[in-house]
Amino acid sequence: MGSMxxxxxxxxxxxxxxxxxxxxxxxxxxxxxxxCPGQFLHVRCAQNSSCDPLLRRPFSLHDRQGEHIFLxxxxxxxGTRWLSRLNPGENLDVLGxxxxxxxxxxxxxxxxxxxxxxxxxxxxxxxCLLERGNRLDLFYGARSASQVFxxxxxxxxxxxxxxxxxxGSQGYKGLVTQLFRESLSARTYHRVYGCGPRGFLLALxxxxxxxxxPGEVSLEENLACGLGVCQGCVxxxxxxxxxxxxxxxCSSGPVFRVEEILWEKFGEV
Amino acid sequence: xEPLALDLRVEVAGIALKxxxxxxxxxxxxxxxxxxxxxxxxxxxxxxxxxxxxxxxGNPPPRLxxxxxxxxxxxxxQNPGLEIFLRDKLPFLQELGLPLIVSIAGKTVEEYRELxxxxxxxxxxxxxxxxxSCPNVKEGGVxxxxxxxxxxxxxxxxxxxxxxxxxxxxxxxxxxxxxxARAVEMAGADAxxxxxxxTGMAIDLERFRPALGNVWGGLSGPAxxxxxxxxVWRVYEAVKIPLIGMGGIMTGRxxxxxxxxxxxxxAVGTASFLNPLSMxxxxxxxxxxxxQHRISRLASLVGAAHR
Numbered sequence: 001m002g003s004m005x006x007x008x009x010x011x012x013x014x015x016x017x018x019x020x021x022x023x024x025x026x027x028x029x030x031x032x033x034x035x036c037p038g039q040f041l042h043v044r045c046a047q048n049s050s051c052d053p054l055l056r057r058p059f060s061l062h063d064r065q066g067e068h069i070f071l072x073x074x075x076x077x078x079g080t081r082w083l084s085r086l087n088p089g090e091n092l093d094v095l096g097x098x099x100x101x102x103x104x105x106x107x108x109x110x111x112x113x114x115x116x117x118x119x120x121x122x123x124x125x126x127x128c129l130l131e132r133g134n135r136l137d138l139f140y141g142a143r144s145a146s147q148v149f150x151x152x153x154x155x156x157x158x159x160x161x162x163x164x165x166x167x168g169s170q171g172y173k174g175l176v177t178q179l180f181r182e183s184l185s186a187r188t189y190h191r192v193y194g195c196g197p198r199g200f201l202l203a204l205x206x207x208x209x210x211x212x213x214p215g216e217v218s219l220e221e222n223l224a225c226g227l228g229v230c231q232g233c234v235x236x237x238x239x240x241x242x243x244x245x246x247x248x249x250c251s252s253g254p255v256f257r258v259e260e261i262l263w264e265k266f267g268e269v
Numbered sequence: 270x271e272p273l274a275l276d277l278r279v280e281v282a283g284i285a286l287k288x289x290x291x292x293x294x295x296x297x298x299x300x301x302x303x304x305x306x307x308x309x310x311x312x313x314x315x316x317x318x319x320x321x322x323x324x325x326x327g328n329p330p331p332r333l334x335x336x337x338x339x340x341x342x343x344x345x346x347q348n349p350g351l352e353i354f355l356r357d358k359l360p361f362l363q364e365l366g367l368p369l370i371v372s373i374a375g376k377t378v379e380e381y382r383e384l385x386x387x388x389x390x391x392x393x394x395x396x397x398x399x400x401x402s403c404p405n406v407k408e409g410g411v412x413x414x415x416x417x418x419x420x421x422x423x424x425x426x427x428x429x430x431x432x433x434x435x436x437x438x439x440x441x442x443x444x445x446x447x448x449x450a451r452a453v454e455m456a457g458a459d460a461x462x463x464x465x466x467x468t469g470m471a472i473d474l475e476r477f478r479p480a481l482g483n484v485w486g487g488l489s490g491p492a493x494x495x496x497x498x499x500x501v502w503r504v505y506e507a508v509k510i511p512l513i514g515m516g517g518i519m520t521g522r523x524x525x526x527x528x529x530x531x532x533x534x535x536a537v538g539t540a541s542f543l544n545p546l547s548m549x550x551x552x553x554x555x556x557x558x559x560x561q562h563r564i565s566r567l568a569s570l571v572g573a574a575h576r
Contacts, residue, residue: 006306051519054490095545222331224333227302229298229303230296230342230344
């Protein structure tokens with residue numbers, strides 16, 4: 001892990017880009033300078049002296065522009081609801097950047113596969129991968145067209161977007177993992193990046209293992225410390241020296257190589 | 270007013286602490302992670318994650334569930350085991366030159382005895398914390414902590430082989446914590462640490478299943494502070510050995526409440542998960558309170574609310 005900071009980040013802008021989905025722009029120069037795609041921020045979602053909600057909430061870095069960082073989040077509970085009521089000029093208690101992000105190769109053919117809010121870390125990742133001369137395809141699945149969160153920022157990026165919606169209201173009708181699988185009959189990739197809900201990740205891991213494609217996935221769990229201290233947010237992992245163990249998602253991940261994960265146990269939850 | 274020289278020193282079981290603040294076992298790992306955030310030598314002492322003889326993989330996830338002002342965990346004593354602790358984790362802690370308290374747990378009385386016997390001669394260890402109160406393991410743990418005679422048996426076994434001070438960590442999940450405290454004191458414990466977490470659970474309404482992989486877990490955080498304080502208050506009146514108070518301490522004022530209730534030292538746990546600097550901030554807040562109230566000796570506050 002590289003540098004981490006505990007900072008007071010200034011809220012610059014908070015926009016509701018779809019019902020209950022928000023994009024938050026923060027001024028946090030130290031974090032912005034050191035952040036890598038796939039890393040996350042651990043955000044206090046309560047007034048400073050309040051103990052409720054008690055724990056920080058993890059958000060993957062959605063984007064970085066100069067000294068600014070962006071988060072993309074959906075209101076799911078008390079923490080995100082509090083966050084959605086922030087006003088510009090207010091300060092946010094932020095710990096980060098935390099965790100191990102995505103690998104950043106050069107000159108490769110790469111696929112990004114996102115399910116739902118799993119799109120969040122991919123804007124920052126796509127920028128960094130394109131800077132390194134990679135060729136990118138984005139596969140992105142949502143319930144329906146109204147749940148597709150591709151802002152203007154994506155238009156300026158040189159990548160091919162393949163959309164899938166479960167109700168067929170935009171793009172391919174069906175699951176994005178199915179669309180991705182079908183596309184593999186026509187072409188292949190050096191590496192595949194995935195982020196999305198548990199069922200999506202299981203399906204993607206299955207495809208990658210069948211096709212023998214290397215992949216990296218960003219996982220989610222309930223977190224407490226975010227620093228690898230509490231051993232609360234563990235993922236079942238195959239150890240290099242043999243055997244399996246539980247590793248903290250926050251410090252060993254949140255990005256793991258597909259073959260590192262003990263998928264049978266991951267799927268039990 | 271004349272400047273006030275602050276003296277935060279306290280003594281627990283013959284161990285001199287420069288201030289009363291230490292981490293609660295299991296919320297500090299073996300110190301490496303938090304050492305990136307502050308100089309650990311600011312602390313009064315360090316307390317390791319509980320060590321068992323053999324490595325323990327821990328409980329299946331999810332292991333964490335937030336509740337109102339609280340946190341349920343079912344980590345299940347995941348730890349690398351005694352050998353790896355001694356080889357990979359201990360050297361870093363020895364170098365700190367701080368009072369070092371190593372927490373241990375066994376599945377049987379014999380395991381407690383063996384752990385204590387093997388740790389006792391190791392250089393740099395100041396005391397053992399005997400964890401008989403972990404709610405998240407199926408064998409040992411809280412089974413010993415909830416019956417006074419068994420708690421005494423474990424304490425005696427450890428004392429027999431270990432000349433170091435022995436701190437016994439008590440569970441609140443009993444009808445009468447005072448009975449356990451008295452039994453453990455009679456068995457030779459040099460100090461008591463209290464309280465461990467309260468057992469509880471949550472249900473996940475998305476999955477129609479218990480939120481924790483292990484079904485139940487231990488509740489910590491500010492939600493349990495009144496319960497913990499009451500335990501410290503009662504045990505202070507019942508025993509003569511010093512107490513290390515813990516349970517939901519978030520601020521210096523929380524820590525002082527425990528000290529006034531009878532704790533000689535305090536441990537900070539869940540607060541470190543919100544803010545890695547919590548422990549040093551709590552030390553500063555205690556100093557601030559002492560200055561404001563013109564109290565020069567912290568030790569004079571121990572149990573002061575009983576008068």
